[in-house]
Amino acid sequence: MGTLATLSTLFSLGFFSGLNVYAVVFVSGLAIRLGWLNLTPSLTPLETLSHSPVLITSGVMYGLEFFADKIPWIDNIWDAIHTIVRPLAAAYLALHVMGDQNQELQIVAALICGTLALTSHSAKAGTRLSLNMISPAEPFTNIGLSVAEDAVVVGSLYFVYNHPYVALSIVLFFLILIIWFAPKLYRAIRRAFRTLFKKGTPAPTAS
Numbered sequence: 001m002g003t004l005a006t007l008s009t010l011f012s013l014g015f016f017s018g019l020n021v022y023a024v025v026f027v028s029g030l031a032i033r034l035g036w037l038n039l040t041p042s043l044t045p046l047e048t049l050s051h052s053p054v055l056i057t058s059g060v061m062y063g064l065e066f067f068a069d070k071i072p073w074i075d076n077i078w079d080a081i082h083t084i085v086r087p088l089a090a091a092y093l094a095l096h097v098m099g100d101q102n103q104e105l106q107i108v109a110a111l112i113c114g115t116l117a118l119t120s121h122s123a124k125a126g127t128r129l130s131l132n133m134i135s136p137a138e139p140f141t142n143i144g145l146s147v148a149e150d151a152v153v154v155g156s157l158y159f160v161y162n163h164p165y166v167a168l169s170i171v172l173f174f175l176i177l178i179i180w181f182a183p184k185l186y187r188a189i190r191r192a193f194r195t196l197f198k199k200g201t202p203a204p205t206a207s
């Protein structure tokens with residue numbers, strides 16, 4: 001696998017890490033551990049993901065996220081915490097894999113992976129926040145969206161490792177979708193905040 005294909009793999013891992021970094025690490029590590037995934041020489045640093053401490057930690061954290069992600073408002077708190085965790089983890093994965101490359105390429109890969117993770121994370125967190133503000137007591141939308149996100153992340157890993165250019169095309173499609181949807185999401189959140197503020201404002205009393 002050449003440098004361009006390796007970068008395509010890393011950029012895709014970065015983007016999907018923004019949705020669920022623990023699923024990316026755990027499923028990748030498990031696939032390597034069970035022999036379902038044969039890494040190319042340029043990706044051999046990812047064998048670290050199959051080590052027992054990493055598998056156990058990522059598996060436990062994935063289990064926690066699996067439940068937290070489906071409970072209204074708890075998912076928002078979880079996303080707020082992971083605004084730092086997901087981009088940093090994506091950037092570290094890039095640095096880890098690109099350790100044998102020149103420093104300029106390492107920095108570029110880390111910056112792009114971190115930015116992609118932050119972008120997908122922000123889209124996810126914003127969507128969850130708007131849904132919870134529109135229907136705060138209705139958990140079924142959260143559950144369905146969470147399951148869909150997990151399915152996209154896990155399913156896309158096949159293309160990430162076996163067809164990196166296809167995976168990058170999927171990422172570009174989602175980026176275009178995010179850019180198109182972002183203004184609408186912003187307006188929905190702003191309207192929800194205004195409605196919430198009006199409900200919390202006491203009505204003026206007659207003098």
